[in-house]
Amino acid sequence: MSATEPQAAPTTDAPIRTDMVIVGAGPTGLFAVFEAGLLGLRCHLVDNLDKPGGQCIELYPDKPIYDIPAIPRCTGEELTNNLLEQARPFHPEFHLNQQAESLTRLDDGHWRLVTSAGTVLEAPVIVIAAGAGSFVPRRLPLPGAAPFEGKSLHYAVRKMEHFRGKHLLVAGGGDSALDWLLSLQPIAASTALVHRRDEFRAAPDSVEKMRALVAEGATSLHFGQIAELHGTDGQLEGVTLKQTSGGEERIACDTLLAFFGLKMELGPLASWGLNLERNLITVDTEAFETSQPGIFAIGDIATYPGKLKLILSGFHEAALMCQKAHKYCRPDQKLVFRYTTSSTELHKRLGVAD
Amino acid sequence: MAEIFVIDRDGVEHSVTATDGWSVMEIVREADLPIEAACGGCCACATCHVYVAADWLPKLPEMSRDESNMLDEAFQVQDNSRLSCQIPFKPELDGLTVTLAPEF
Ligand SMILES: Cc1cc2nc3c(=O)[nH]c(=O)nc-3n(C[C@H](O)[C@H](O)[C@H](O)COP(=O)(O)OP(=O)(O)OC[C@H]3O[C@@H](n4cnc5c(N)ncnc54)[C@H](O)[C@@H]3O)c2cc1C
Numbered sequence: 150m151s152a153t154e155p156q157a158a159p160t161t162d163a164p165i166r167t168d169m170v171i172v173g174a175g176p177t178g179l180f181a182v183f184e185a186g187l188l189g190l191r192c193h194l195v196d197n198l199d200k201p202g203g204q205c206i207e208l209y210p211d212k213p214i215y216d217i218p219a220i221p222r223c224t225g226e227e228l229t230n231n232l233l234e235q236a237r238p239f240h241p242e243f244h245l246n247q248q249a250e251s252l253t254r255l256d257d258g259h260w261r262l263v264t265s266a267g268t269v270l271e272a273p274v275i276v277i278a279a280g281a282g283s284f285v286p287r288r289l290p291l292p293g294a295a296p297f298e299g300k301s302l303h304y305a306v307r308k309m310e311h312f313r314g315k316h317l318l319v320a321g322g323g324d325s326a327l328d329w330l331l332s333l334q335p336i337a338a339s340t341a342l343v344h345r346r347d348e349f350r351a352a353p354d355s356v357e358k359m360r361a362l363v364a365e366g367a368t369s370l371h372f373g374q375i376a377e378l379h380g381t382d383g384q385l386e387g388v389t390l391k392q393t394s395g396g397e398e399r400i401a402c403d404t405l406l407a408f409f410g411l412k413m414e415l416g417p418l419a420s421w422g423l424n425l426e427r428n429l430i431t432v433d434t435e436a437f438e439t440s441q442p443g444i445f446a447i448g449d450i451a452t453y454p455g456k457l458k459l460i461l462s463g464f465h466e467a468a469l470m471c472q473k474a475h476k477y478c479r480p481d482q483k484l485v486f487r488y489t490t491s492s493t494e495l496h497k498r499l500g501v502a503d
Numbered sequence: 504m505a506e507i508f509v510i511d512r513d514g515v516e517h518s519v520t521a522t523d524g525w526s527v528m529e530i531v532r533e534a535d536l537p538i539e540a541a542c543g544g545c546c547a548c549a550t551c552h553v554y555v556a557a558d559w560l561p562k563l564p565e566m567s568r569d570e571s572n573m574l575d576e577a578f579q580v581q582d583n584s585r586l587s588c589q590i591p592f593k594p595e596l597d598g599l600t601v602t603l604a605p606e607f
């Protein structure tokens with residue numbers, strides 16, 4: 150699991166023009182690709198995660214879901230894979246590992262969306278399918294942590310080179326923590342791992358490799374929780390550990406990589422001038438359009454009287470949204486209502502025409 | 504009526520009516536006390552972290568592997584830490600006291 154750190158250096162590229170830009174590649178965003186595709190609309194998706202699937206893939210890939218209509222049981226991962234398969238004929242393009250940052254209106258009425266990686270997307274329709282916001286790494290909730298963040302305290306690895314020759318302390322017991330410890334150990338000046346207990350949920354193979362490094366003295370292993378950071382001007386010199394065994398220990402280090410999972414944070418879309426109610430975007434229930442024409446909100450992020458935060462609600466919202474979105478994308482075309490069962494035109498789009 | 508006691512982050516104790524079959528997280532959340540419980544009780548977020556009063560600890564169901572793994576992503580974990588969504592309320596827990604762990 151990984152997500153980009155909130156800050157990034159934008160490098161502006163030539164704009165990509167499309168029909169629909171979808172912010173969030175969760176189940177709702179993925180199904181919107183399908184519904185838009187049936188109407189002949191092309192989509193680009195932006196997500197902060199390194200893979201599509203939203204909460205289903207990040208929070209519960211192996212847990213069963215029982216309330217998807219006509220699918221008695223599937224896991225979060227299976228649902229994601231099926232949605233990707235269903236959307237495949239429409240060639241969605243994914244811009245992953247980047248956060249949708251700014252949204253501005255162009256003179257021709259289209260919208261321009263710029264991501265943290267500098268991707269520029271322009272379209273008549275923006276669909277916000279952002280769930281509870283972007284998945285971002287959980288920060289260390291220590292009062293003195295902020296000045297170190299981005300300088301000597303990191304929650305993700307952007308460039309491995311950055312860690313060359315460092316005295317690195319890695320915190321966490323999952324796959325991210327162990328994978329990065331193993332990858333960075335050969336180039337760091339020294340490495341140490343701190344975890345709450347002598348049990349790791351990371352893949353057994355990584356745990357074994359880590360233990361081998363500890364055994365040969367290449368890495369030190371500490372059990373406890375970080376209680377205090379030491380250093381000046383954002384430069385870390387060490388941390389105080391509250392040991393699981395009861396005592397305190399000071400570990401010297403100049404760089405700390407902390408992995409405490411991801412959480413969802415509304416992020417930049419809070420400042421896009423949309424009507425918000427308790428961190429949710431208010432929409433009408435005819436087309437799920439926001440207070441800004443051409444900007445729609447569907448799935449968990451959207452709210453209206455009677456809203457239920459269920460995957461099936463997001464699917465329904467996606468279908469209705471696309472009807473109105475079509476008007477913005479193809480103002481001169483009249484939309485005819487057709488079934489996938491019988492329409493030869495839809496069969497062509499789906500790639501199932503004979 | 505069964506009840507549980509919830510000590511909030513300001514140290515204020517609230518007595519809350521406890522419904523059989525609900526999880527302790529749900530009881531706290533439905534009483535409008537500040538518990539994030541981002542994953543809705545699926546043991547997937549660690550934002551329902553509580554400290555359980557010492558005398559109640561042995562009366563709780565044993566911690567599953569899932570729960571102890573998830574606790575790795577919480578902060579300020581102590582020996583009496585539990586994820587409250589993993590504690591179903593039953594009549595024997597009448598009077599249970601939990602303290603909400605710091606938010607992060
Ligand atoms: C443990 C658990 C179990 C659940 N079980 C069920 C169930 O059984 N049935 C059911 O119907 N529902 C269930 N849900 C709820 C369901 O997962 C959500 O309703 C669903 O995921 C919402 O889909 P979404 O596409 O609207 O948003 P999400 O799945 O939240 O996806 C939103 C995506 O948008 C991205 N994003 C947001 N803002 C930005 C930005 N600015 N830039 C880039 N990317 C951004 C996020 O990174 C995220 O990937 C469950 C949820 C959880 C946590």
Ligand code: FES
Binds near residue numbers: 541545548573
């Ligand atoms: S509510 Fe998410 S782990 Fe308990």
